Amino acid sequence: MTSIQLYYYGNNYFTIYNDIDSVIFKHKGRDHLRFSSSSGSSHPIGNWDFSGANVQGLNVVARFG
Numbered sequence: 001m002t003s004i005q006l007y008y009y010g011n012n013y014f015t016i017y018n019d020i021d022s023v024i025f026k027h028k029g030r031d032h033l034r035f036s037s038s039s040g041s042s043h044p045i046g047n048w049d050f051s052g053a054n055v056q057g058l059n060v061v062a063r064f065g
């Protein structure tokens with residue numbers, strides 16, 4: 001298992017963590033997105049705020065909850 005860590009003013013700001021079957025994107029030590037190579041799927045982790053997002057070209061209706 002390996003990781004790439006990006007630092008900002010001496011603090012670990014962003015990490016890409018390779019967990020053999022999956023890759024996890026972390027920000028300030030918290031998991032935010034996981035991609036599984038065995039299933040080929042991505043999963044958001046935690047709470048995401050899309051209130052300011054403008055999504056274009058998505059020909060489906062988003063369903064949350």
